[in-house]
Every structure is written in C-alpha cells, then in structure tokens.
Amino acid sequence: SSTTDDGDFTNDSDADSGACSDGEAAADREFRSSFSAMRVTAKRGSADDAATVQWTQVLPADPSSHDPDHHRLYGSSAETKAVIARRRRFRWHSFQRHHRDVILPKSVTHIPISELSVGKLAVLRKIALLKLTSMIERYANISADGHYSIGSVQRYLRKHLSRQPDYADKHVFGVPLHVILQRTGQPLPQTILYAMRYLRRTSLDAVGLFRRTGSKAKVQKLKEVNEDNPDNVRYDDSSPYEVADMLKEYFRDLPERLLTNKLSESLILIVAFVPRELRLQAMQAVMLLLPDENREALQSLLLFLRDVAEKSDQNKMTAENLAVCFAPSLLSLPGQASRHSWDGKKKSVRGANKGAAMRSPKEAASESTNHANECLTLMIQECQTLLMIPRDYLINCRFTHLEEGDPVPYRELGVDGDGAGDHATFIDSCVQGLLKESADKFRSWRGSTTIDGTEVSYKKVGDGHPLRLWRGTTEVPAQPKEILHRLLRERHLWDMDIARWRVVETLDEWTEIFQYSVQSMAPHPTRDYAVLRSWRSSLPNDACALVETSVLHPAVAKQPGSLQGTILAARYLIESAGPESSRLTFISRIDTRGRSADYYNNGLGPYVAALVGRVRDSFKASDGMETEV
Numbered sequence: 001s002s003t004t005d006d007g008d009f010t011n012d013s014d015a016d017s018g019a020c021s022d023g024e025a026a027a028d029r030e031f032r033s034s035f036s037a038m039r040v041t042a043k044r045g046s047a048d049d050a051a052t053v054q055w056t057q058v059l060p061a062d063p064s065s066h067d068p069d070h071h072r073l074y075g076s077s078a079e080t081k082a083v084i085a086r087r088r089r090f091r092w093h094s095f096q097r098h099h100r101d102v103i104l105p106k107s108v109t110h111i112p113i114s115e116l117s118v119g120k121l122a123v124l125r126k127i128a129l130l131k132l133t134s135m136i137e138r139y140a141n142i143s144a145d146g147h148y149s150i151g152s153v154q155r156y157l158r159k160h161l162s163r164q165p166d167y168a169d170k171h172v173f174g175v176p177l178h179v180i181l182q183r184t185g186q187p188l189p190q191t192i193l194y195a196m197r198y199l200r201r202t203s204l205d206a207v208g209l210f211r212r213t214g215s216k217a218k219v220q221k222l223k224e225v226n227e228d229n230p231d232n233v234r235y236d237d238s239s240p241y242e243v244a245d246m247l248k249e250y251f252r253d254l255p256e257r258l259l260t261n262k263l264s265e266s267l268i269l270i271v272a273f274v275p276r277e278l279r280l281q282a283m284q285a286v287m288l289l290l291p292d293e294n295r296e297a298l299q300s301l302l303l304f305l306r307d308v309a310e311k312s313d314q315n316k317m318t319a320e321n322l323a324v325c326f327a328p329s330l331l332s333l334p335g336q337a338s339r340h341s342w343d344g345k346k347k348s349v350r351g352a353n354k355g356a357a358m359r360s361p362k363e364a365a366s367e368s369t370n371h372a373n374e375c376l377t378l379m380i381q382e383c384q385t386l387l388m389i390p391r392d393y394l395i396n397c398r399f400t401h402l403e404e405g406d407p408v409p410y411r412e413l414g415v416d417g418d419g420a421g422d423h424a425t426f427i428d429s430c431v432q433g434l435l436k437e438s439a440d441k442f443r444s445w446r447g448s449t450t451i452d453g454t455e456v457s458y459k460k461v462g463d464g465h466p467l468r469l470w471r472g473t474t475e476v477p478a479q480p481k482e483i484l485h486r487l488l489r490e491r492h493l494w495d496m497d498i499a500r501w502r503v504v505e506t507l508d509e510w511t512e513i514f515q516y517s518v519q520s521m522a523p524h525p526t527r528d529y530a531v532l533r534s535w536r537s538s539l540p541n542d543a544c545a546l547v548e549t550s551v552l553h554p555a556v557a558k559q560p561g562s563l564q565g566t567i568l569a570a571r572y573l574i575e576s577a578g579p580e581s582s583r584l585t586f587i588s589r590i591d592t593r594g595r596s597a598d599y600y601n602n603g604l605g606p607y608v609a610a611l612v613g614r615v616r617d618s619f620k621a622s623d624g625m626e627t628e629v
Contacts, residue, residue, distance in 0.1 A: 119403030
C-alpha cells in the first residue's frame with residue numbers, strides 16, 4: 001500500500017496521481033480515466049534459487065527472541081534522524097502508468113472469472129455490457145433506447161440497495177445476498193451451503209429430488225430452525241425431500257431473483273432470439289454483469305445441480321427436469337409478482353418482436369417460461385464454461401500494471417528507481433506508518449462501527465487503486481508477545497478457513513516468505529497467498545507489529561485447483577492495554593480475485609471483524625477447560 005515520507009498511508013488529497021488512457025475507445029477512456037496510476041520504476045534483481053519446502057502443520061518456535069536491531073529503527077543519533085527524515089515514499093509495486101498487452105497461449109480459450117483482479121474485472125465488465133447490448137439489439141431486433149446503456153445495471157443496483165430495509169429481524173430467509181455479505185463476509189448463509197453439502201453427500205440418488213415434495217410442516221420447521229439457531233442446524237433427521245424443498249424456498253424467498261430482474265430479461269431474450277451457437281457467449285457476458293455475491297451464489301447452486309443431474313440415471317432428475325423446478329425461483333418472469341421493478345423504460349419493438357403483440361398474455365407467459373427453462377438447462381449443463389471469460393474478450397485488452405495487480409518479486413520489494421532500498425526499508429516504513437496512525441488515534445479513518453465487539457472503519461487511499469484499507473481493533477486478553485506468537489505460529493487456532501501453510505524461506509531472524517491456502521466456501525476453489533512477512537517485538541511501550549505483503553518467489557508455484565490472491569497490505573499492531581490485556585489492530589487491503597470493488601466495500605469490513613474476533617476468542621477458549629478436538 002502507499003506510504004508517505006513518514007511511513008503513513010496516503011490520503012486522496014495528497015496523492016500525486018496521473019490519469020491513464022489508451023485512447024482507443026470512448027468507453028475504455030471513460031473507465032481508464034477513473035484510475036490514476038503511480039509511476040514507479042523498479043530495478044529488477046536476480047532471484048536466488050531456493051529449495052522447495054514441504055507443506056507443514058508444525059511451524060518454528062516462539063519468534064519473540066528474533067528481534068531486529070532496535071537502534072536501526074529508534075536510534076537517537078543525528079544520523080539516524082536524518083535517515084528517517086529522508087525516508088523515500090514507497091508505493092504498491094504494480095502502480096505503473098504504462099499499459100501491457102495481454103498475451104495468451106493459443107491453447108488457452110477461456111479464463112475463469114474467479115482469476116480476475118479487481119481492475120481487470122472492471123474493464124471486462126464494460127466490454128461484456130457492450131457485447132451483450134450489441135447481440136440483443138442485433139438478434140432480438142430491439143431498440144433499447146438507453147435501457148441497456150453503460151452502467152445501467154450498476155446504477156440501478158446502487159439506487160435499489162439504498163432503499164432496502166435493514167432486515168434486522170431476519171437471518172437467513174428473505175434476506176438479500178448483499179446484506180448476508182455485509183453481515184458475514186460471505187454471499188450465502190452457512191446453513192444453505194450445509195444443506196447443499198448434506199444433499200450432495202447423502203441424497204444424490206433420491207428419486208425425484210426437488211420434484212417430489214416433503215411435509216410442509218417439517219419444511220417450515222427447518223426454516224424456523226435456520227432462522228432461530230443457524231449455528232446448530234442439523235439435517236440428519238430430515239427427509240432429503242424436505243431439505244430440498246427448504247433449499248428451493250430459500251432462493252424463492254429472496255427479495256429479488258438470484259439472476260436479478262434486469263438480467264433475467266436479458267437471458268430470456270438471449271434464448272428467444274440469439275443463435276444457438278452464440279448463446280453461451282452471450283450468457284457469459286451476463287455472468288460478468290451479475291453482482292459478485294449473486295454470481296458466487298449461482299455458481300455454488302449450479303455446481304450442485306450439475307452433480308444431481310449427473311446421477312439422473314438413478315434419481316431421474318435431468319438438467320431439464322431440474323430447470324423446470326428452479327427456473328421460477330431464479331429468474332424473474334413476465335407477470336411474476338416482484339417486490340422490486342425497474343424504472344419502466346420502454347423498448348421499441350421492431351421486426352421479430354411484432355408477433356409478440358399478437359399473442360395473449362397467457363401465451364406470452366408460457367413462452368417466457370419455456371425460454372427460462374431452456375436457459376437454466378443450458379446453464380446447468382455448461383456451468384463450468386459459463387463462468388469463464390472468452391479468449392476474444394482478453395486478446396484486445398491492454399491492462400495497466402494497476403489493473404493487473406500482480407505481486408513483485410520479493411527481492412524488488414522496497415527498491416526505488418535508483419536501485420536503493422530493500423525489503424527491510426519497506427518494512428521499517430510500514431511499521432513507522434502503523435505507529436504514527438496509532439499515535440493519531442486513526443482520526444482519518446471513516447465509517448466507524450462495531451461488529452461483534454470489534455471496532456471497524458475504512459480509509460480510501462489516493463494511489464488510484466479502487467480497494468480501500470479496512471481496520472479492525474479489539475481488546476485481547478493476552479500480552480503482545482503472546483498474540484504475536486499466535487499470529488505467526490498458531491494460525492490454525494484462529495483461522496478456521498486455513499487449509500495448509502508453510503514457511504518457504506527464512507530471510508533473516510524476523511523476516512520470512514510464508515505461503516498459505518484458505519478454503520471458505522466449498523466447492524469454490526481455495527485461494528493461495530505467498531507473502532513476505534516481518535515482525536517487530538521490541539517497539540516502544542512493549543508494542544509488537546507484523547507486516548505482510550504479497551510477493552513472487554521462485555519456490556512458490558500455483559497450487560493445482562487454487563486461485564492466487566493478492567495481499568496488498570496486511571498490518572498487525574499489538575499494543576499493551578493493561579497487565580493481562582492488549583489492543584490488537586488489524587489493517588487489511590486484499591484482492592481475493594474474481595470480485596469487484598463493491599464486493600469488498602460490502603464484505604471486507606465483516607471479514608476483518610471476524611478475523612480479529614477469532615484471534616481474540618482463541619485466547620478466551622484457551623483460558624478455560626481443555627476443549628474437545
């Protein structure tokens with residue numbers, strides 16, 4: 001993340017940024033002008049070969065004895081003060097102004113949406129909307145009259161979300177996905193994911209699953225348990241048909257259909273008028289335009305329905321049969337009662353659509369239902385390809401380094417244009433920034449709120465990147481060095497999503513390359529991170545600090561079936577708050593890939609609060625009796 005000469009995070013007002021534009025198209029200029037990129041030239045150094053270290057569950061011992069030279073940071077000599085005064089300004093390595101062409105091997109025909117950085121996703125959404133508009137206007141012979149204009153989906157969503165109730169009396173059913181994301185940091189409630197896992201594990205061979213109905217009273221009882229006690233839901237005593245009915249009702253009860261009112265209309269037009277060989281490509285454009293939480297929830301459901309359809313020789317539920325059961329719950333059809341509607345901009349109808357005016361409302365509704373069923377059938381059958389980006393979307397793009405968002409080789413971290421500096425200089429600057437923010441009591445941070453006992457706020461950074469910094473602060477019943485040890489060596493006690501981890505290379509006594517994988521929402525792929533992390537345990541007033549940022553390392557290769565996420569900033573400051581208490585502050589700026597800035601604006605606050613809360617609660621649990629494993 002960006003730092004000032006004093007190591008502080010820069011604000012919007014004091015960042016010297018320049019606009020980026022490739023001048024090829026008006027839409028591209030409009031998008032690129034919204035991102036300003038920092039010019040930084042990094043001198044590349046040769047990386048030494050490092051032996052690959054096997055994944056391990058047991059990490060090195062207490063690091064508190066591995067302290068850096070205290071005087072290197074806090075010396076009192078005039079020379080030391082002069083060095084601090086001349087401290088260079090460091091910025092995220094990818095904030096370079098020039099563009100880079102996308103080069104893909106000929107064998108690569110599609111790229112998963114889940115691998116896109118936040119910057120790439122924003123660019124490709126513009127392209128998808130242009131392509132979708134062109135297809136619908138060409139084949140459906142519809143003049144949109146602004147209905148499908150650039151940004152119309154996003155503008156509607158912002159207006160739509162601003163008038164939503166708070167749903168304080170509901171936890172699962174009838175709660176919009178963006179509210180679930182704001183509360184939990186995930187797009188689907190855990191109980192709904194658990195229902196899919198339960199059915200996948202036990203009932204894929206159940207004949208007529210989702211077509212046969214269960215007891216209405218028992219289904220209602222399951223819904224009540226989900227609402228009243230979501231942390232202790234069990235489906236073992238329920239019929240698979242009752243769990244399946246509950247799952248259908250969850251999607252049916254959403255305030256707006258999962259595929260949204262706006263995009264449901266587009267999907268029906270695609271099936272009705274776009275040639276069969278082009279339909280999948282048009283649907284891929286729709287998937288890009290879906291809100292991120294809707295797309296991830298849809299992916300979870302489609303992967304599950306595909307597994308059900310693959311057992312159709314036993315359960316008699318083909319993709320077509322499943323589409324008939326789910327289409328009314330996922331797509332908004334003409335004549336359906338809806339709690340939210342669009343602004344009613346009328347479309348002029350020409351040519352192929354004139355016949356629609358001659359049909360009765362009943363005939364038109366039946367035709368739309370058939371198109372919806374055909375649409376969902378194709379989505380189930382092509383669920384893997386559906387959430388991919390076609391090659392032709394990418395080969396004509398020229399992304400800035402800012403939009404690429406890739407990490408820098410670890411030997412280049414902190415190196416300026418003159419070849420001066422190294423990772424130690426970068427870490428020192430980050431630690432100084434943390435201490436300065438703490439001394440200023442984080443006054444420049446906005447939106448302060450409390451989530452489960454953790455104070456959460458955010459800060460916009462004026463470096464041109466769309467992601468914010470998020471901060472979570474809470475009291476932890478332990479000493480600073482104990483907390484630092486738990487953060488470094490006992491991650492499995494507080495990170496419930498951790499799948500595996502290892503120390504790749506130790507650079508010095510207090511710095512290492514660390515790799516770990518997290519799995520938060522199966523069957524979505526795990527997310528893999530490789531970070532340079534460094535700690536300080538002899539700061540003033542017994543404070544400790546831990547700094548992490550993503551880097552490239554020759555011994556770290558992409559794990560099969562996983563995504564490579566990017567941590568732009570992860571900072572932990574641990575300050576003594578009493579004899580047996582500390583104040584833990586966690587600052588995060590992360591691109592998990594495949595998600596837009598809106599997703600992080602809604603979901604990263606709860607994520608930060610949950611992570612800090614789990615660190616705090618891990619000490620509370622260890623103070624009591626021995627727990628079951």
